[in-house]
Structures are given as structure tokens and as C-alpha cells.
Amino acid sequence: MFKEFAKGLSITLKHLLPGHSTTVEYPKQRLEIAPRFRGLHRLVPAQDREKCVACYLCPTVCPAKCITVESEENEKGEKYPRVYEIDLLRCIFCGYCVEACPVEAIEMTSAYELANFKRGDFMYDKARLLKS
């Protein structure tokens, strides 16, 4: 019985030795992010505007109902999102919006450090999403 006990303990001790830990020292040290990680959204810019054509598919599919789109006609007669806003406090990062988008105008980046001080700071409007 003692033998088994020592064996178990030795495994634990082995893990305590330097170089055997799986915990990384965040924030000094960071893990590599999987390519399909779903972090902060990004609106993809096109030549002189956003790629998004305000088709309303992402707000429709969004299960958390956190996307607000308001479409309008620009000077060229094109459809564009006058308002595009995501409420990150509500977003569940499911990625349905990305999947629904017919023009690949929205992506999810690897950014996950999204903590902030004020509620308002979690509202990502079009300008912010284009830069993220």
C-alpha cells in the first residue's frame, strides 16, 4: 500500500519540477491561439467603405440578439450599414454571424482581452469594429 502511495506521490512531485508545468505565466507568457479561435469581431474593410452590405443576416441569426444593423443608401446608391454595433456583454461568441455573412464581411479575431471599466465600452460600433 505504501508502495502505491509513493508511486503516486512521485508522479505529482515530478510535475512540480521545473519544465513540467502546463500553466503558463499569463500575461508575461501567452499560449498560441488556435486558428479557428473565436475572439473579438472585426468588420472587414473594402476599398473605400466596409465590406458589409447591411443584409441583416447576422442580426437575424444571432442567438444573443446583440447585433444592431441599420441599413441606408449611400451617395452611390449602394446599401451600407449606417449603424453596425455589437454589444459584447451579450455576445456569446458563437460565431454564427461569421457563418451567416454572405459576403465575408465579418470575422472573428484572436483578441480575447476584452475587459473594460465601463458598460459603454463594451458597445463596439462600426468604427471600432473596422479597426479591431
Place this chain on the structure above:
Amino acid sequence: MVNLTIDGKQITTAKTSTIYEAAKENGIYIPVLCYAKKLLPYGACRICLVEVEQMKGRLIPSCTTPVTEGMVVTTTSDEINKVRKTVLEFLLVNHVVDCPVCDKGGECDLQDLTYEYEVVTNRFQGEKFDLPTDEVNPLIERNMNRCVLCGKCVRVCDEVVGYGSYSFINRGFETKIATAFDRGLNCEFCGQCVSMCPVGAILPRPFKFKARPWQLKDVDTVCGYCGNGCTVTLGVKDNQVQTIRFNEDTGVNHGNLCVRGRFGYSYVNDATRLTKPLIRKGGELREASWDEALVTIAEKFKAAGKDLGIISGARLTNEELLLLKRISSALGTHHLDHSGGECYQGLTAGLNETMGISASTGTFPQVEKCNAILAIRSDFYETHPVFGMVINQAIRLNDAQLSVIADKRGKLSKLPNARTLMHKPGCEINMINALCQVIIAEGLAKTDDLQGLAELTKALADYTPETVAKMVGADAEAIKKTARELAGAKNAAIVVAYGLPYTAHSKEIAIAASNLALLTGIAGREGSGLYLCGEKANSQGAIDLQITPGPAGLGAQQMLNSAAEGRLPVLYLVGEDPVVTYPDQGLVKKALEKSFLVVQDLFLTDSAKYADVVLPAASFTEKDGTFTNAERRIQRLRAGIKSPGEAKSDFVVFQSLLNKLQKTAPAAPAAAFGELTGEVAGYAGIVYEQIGPQGEVWGGETLAPLKKVLIPVAGNEPLQAEYQLLVGSALYHSGSVSTRSKGPMSVCPEPYIELGRDDAVTLNVKTGDMIQLKAAGVTIQSKAKVDNRLPKGVIFAPYHFAGLGLNRIYTGQSVIAVEPSKL
């Protein structure tokens, strides 16, 4: 009846059905693209192919194939699906597929079918269409790159509207839908093509990029403009009416609307709507609380008592009118009226004297089956466009003969089979008398149980077609033909419109028309009818509820007279803008100035500017209740949006007023309707909650006359003046509220004075030049519009625009002598 089997189901159906209709009746689904219930079968798209046992070897389009006895039909099989999928693949070869930016996305038949048949790849390759689009038109956007050539737009504009804007041009792959010479649209803008297009090729421009169809809440209600009473479905989002949706399942208009109904909704969300009560303090109208306003009004009303004059609009619901009546009786006043020029006299006095009723005798669906139709006044299409479309359908589907008694040509004169009986302005009665004379003289009259035939025959001796023709410049032969047709037709209809711009002789015209209806047996006969159609959405309701002067009461015009002389201290205007729309502006202004004036309206109208208290009211999209249309159909309104600010519906305002007068009021429109059915003859037995999508016609499909008395009426002498002005309605407007709506204003933005070609040449005027009309020392000025529908010497002006000041020279005459000159 025919028996057949569809998908193993035994079906019995009418001999005239197609396979598609038989299947639909029995809940069997067959996809369609070019089929539409209200259009003739066409068979353009081939998506509805089915298999028929007796016609093996090829697939049969179900929407064009009539049923035959013993037919065995299969609607789905692998082979059929494969063919349908191929049809879709063909359609998608050149289709641009820009669904993300296409406003049809979400309710597009092509999109739905593509999804249903899982067309994810295309075996065929081809160039995508790259045709120019029309996005400049303010009401109708056309993008032929999305067209599937179903021909519905072409067909509806021809078969239903009778305008014929579109046709197919070019051949083969180049085929497309275009207007004459492929120019921009310049039509009635009724938007029927918009509602019919199964894809995003024809779309409502004002709705462009506003919302997706699935975001809209559909609210079924009734159009608030004219007495036709079309049902409309509001598309609501963010407390705004975003668009009018296509819905052919409610009402009797089969989803047909006119430009006002389809594009004239923007005034309800207008920023200039009144949002707070206003009280005049120190000479200026200032915002006040409801309570203050109501207390002030109640005091004034009580003080005035029987000397209060109430003039109501005819766009209030039946329930509101009931409460208004309660208010008038609570105060003991008999001065209650609607529609300024007593234009409704035709119904209340004319029809009552001859037939003992005060409503149209038939319903719209019956008109579609008529063989002969007589329209009195050419403006009928302009005032009641969708009824005009019903007449057009009778012509197309039933080969009906239309005659129009007209002082100018209009849309009706252009319909096929139309015979225009032109006459000098103001002489409609002479024409109707002549028709009666022919019928009696030729022994065509159905004289059973008619009273007064001898007197009428005698009085009509002066109205032989020849005499009348000579006197009013008509064609005697045409009169005779029309008379014979009306007398001989199995089903016939006589239609007359009444409204503010036609106040003269309305009673006499109605009597003359009833004489004709009685002599021909039209009145009260199943399938035929005499139609007197009010101008406003609830004109008929106002008559049914007797919003007319009591025994000792004054009519609207007399009230204004009296107030102008300082004998009526308090006036209450509900939803009327007499300064703009009533005859004799000078008198109206004087009356409004002299009295303590309370105005209840949506906007600070020209009349409201004279008010001492202004109450903000609610539009038809903000309230529940019922309207009764020109065929006696009671239909329900449903609130779709909330009123802006503190505006309240007339119902709520009247409730509060009744409370201030220590009277009780029904709690809600449904309760008010319950009380109303006990008071209004004909409405008994109708239950508010049970009024279905098709409404409820009081008095039955055919209203039988209570008596049949012929009354001779004298015609009029034509006016002897070189230039004569007719006042009337323009197609794009109804009353004055449409001039606050972007849709109608984008196609008919300003007042105009219309001249015929000959007069334009004589006066050296071109369209767009300023001209001036002088009558009785007063002048009005406006841009000229030159057209070819007016006879020489006849000038026309629509009455809707405040800017023209037409009622400075129009004081209720049927025709006005004017002196035109170029400015």
C-alpha cells in the same frame, strides 16, 4: 362539376378550374411563379409542371390546364422535381443573385424556390444580366437584372389597371420588360406592378433598404383616404409605417391599391404632426396640458350649449362618430354636420326621396359581373381609382359596355369599350334625363310598381336626346345607345362619386340617377346596383350615423354663414380643414375668426391657425375601430403604431370630453360598436369581433329600395362663358392630407391649372408657364398643365392644394366663368 384525382385524392371541382386551382382548393401544394389569382392564366415559367396520367410522355403546366373528368394528376415525383430544378437553374443562369442587397430577399419567390429545390450548383453557364436600372423614379424602382420574365407586371398593368405601361421588348435572350421607348415610368403609380413582381425586379422606392420583410410587423387595416375602403396591410417597424405590404386575402380589393393607398402613408410619421394641445394665450398658440385644454373646451361648450356648431370630417371611425353624436346631444346642439358643401345631399335627400334608402344598393364584386356600366362624371376614376379598376375588370372579363357622362375626358374614357358622352360643364342632369327619356319613349322601362311615371314622362318631354344633344353639345345617337344598353343589360351598374369639389346639384344628380336606376330596374336587382360613392374613407359611416344637422340644426355651410355673422359663438372642427377644402374661403375665414374655435387635427392646418384651442389627434394607423365604405362594407381598422407625443385618438378625446360633461362613454371601440348596432338601422346583429377579413356588408349584398318614386328634376342651362373652370380631384390626391405625404407629392407636387390644347394655343401657354384665372374680381395663379382631355373653353383645377386658393373663386358652383391670361 368535374371529378379528378390529384396525388391519390378524389376531388370535385368547378368545370372552369385549372389543375392548379383545384389542387390549391384542396390544400395540395404546387409551386408557381408566374401564376396570380387575379390575372388570367399565362404559363410563362413552367415551374408548376405536373404529370397527368392521360397525357403521359410530357409534363403539363398546371396553372393553364383546365381540369377534365377523370384526370389523374401527380404533383411531385423525382422526374417532376428534376424538371422543376432545371427550370430554376435556367432562371439562375443570368440572374444576378444579389440577395444581400435586394429588398425582396426574404419574400422572394425565386429565392424560396431555389431553397426548396436545393439548387446549389448550376449545370449551365451564361453571362449575368447587366442592364441599366431605374433608381431615379421616386416611387418605383426597376432592376431588370432580377427579372424572371413572368409577365405579371405587364399583365396586371393591362388587365387590372388598364394603363399598359409595360411590355416585353426584344427577343430570345435579350427579352426584357420595358416601357414605351424604354423610358422612365410616367404612369398612375398605383404600384400594382410592385405588388405583383415575384422577385426584386420592381420594388417600392420609398422602402429602399429600410428593412427586411421578416422584421416588419404586418397590421391589417383599412386605407384612410377614400370611400373605396381598400384594405391595406401596414409594414411596421420602430413605431413607423415603413411600407404597405401586398395582401390579397383581405377586403374585396384583391390587393389592388391606388397611389394614395400604397405610397401615401408617410404623413402619419411626419415630423410636423401635432404632439401637444395648444391654447391661444396672448394672441399666440402655446403648448398646454390636456387637462387644461379639455377644461377650457368643456366650459366653452357648456356655455354655448345649443349654439355650438360641430363640423366633423368623414375620416373618423364609426365609433368616434357615435361619441361625437353623444357630445352633441349632451350639449343639446343640433348643429352637427360633416363635409362642408353638403355634397352628401345626394344620399341623404336624393336617394331618400326616391328610394327611401341612403346607401349604394350593390357591392363591388357584383360590378365585376356587370354587362353595362354608366359612370356619371368622368372624375370617378380619379376619386375612386380602385373602383375604377373593378370597372376595368368588368370590361375585360365580362365584355361590359362602359358609358361615361363627362364634361372632360379622363381615365375611364380611355378604357376599351368606353363610350364617352361628352356634354357642356354642369349639365349632367340633362344627360341623365335624356337617358330616362329614351328608355320611357322606346318602351324599355321596367315600370312595375313605379310611382310617378306619368309625371316623369311628361316632365321628360323636353329632354329628348336630340334636344339635349343640341343644348349641351352631346351626341344623340350615343345617348340612345347607352340607354338601350342599360335597359337591356342583365346586370348593370350606375356609379356616381360625391365629395367636396362637387357640391352643386348633388341632390338633383342623385334623383336623376335614381330615376334611371328605377326605370332600368337596376336598383335593388340582384347583380345590379346604383353606387353613390363618398369621397372620404368613412363618408358612408357618417351618413349611416346621421352626422347631419338635427331638426333645428344648421348644415356646415349655414353654420359657417352664421358664425361669420357672429351668431354662432363656438365652432368645433374635427378633422376638417375648411380654409383649404370648403367652398368660399373668404366666408370660412371670417367664420373661424369670429367664433371661439376648437380644432382637432393631425397637423396645424390652415384652419387650425385660427383656432383658440388645438387638440392633437391620431391618424388611421394609430387607432382601432371601423369604417363603412361606399358599398356599405364595415371593415376593421387596427392600430399599428403609437401616436406621436401626447396626441390621442378622437375616440379618447371624445371620451374625456364626455366625462367632463358628466356623461359616461363606452370604454373601447368594441363597446361603442356594440352600442352603435343598437342605434343605427342596418347595423343590427353585427358583432365587432366577428367582422372578418372581408368585412361585413350591412343590408346584404343587394339593398332593396323601400319605395320606388320617380321624381322629375330639371336640367341646367349651360353656362355662357368663353372659359369655364371645373373644380375636381386629381388622381394622386384625396382631400388635403395627401399633400402632406411624400409619395403623392413626389409625383404631383404642386397645384396646377389644366388647359386643353386648343386653349393653350389661343392663350399662348405651355406646360409650366404661369397663368392666372380671374373670376368675380378675384384672381388665382398657378403653373399651367396642357393636356388633351379638356374640350375647348374648359379649364380644370384640382382642389387639394392650399397654395392655389382655389376656393377663393369656388363657392360651390358646378362650373365657374373665368378669364384666363398668361402671366
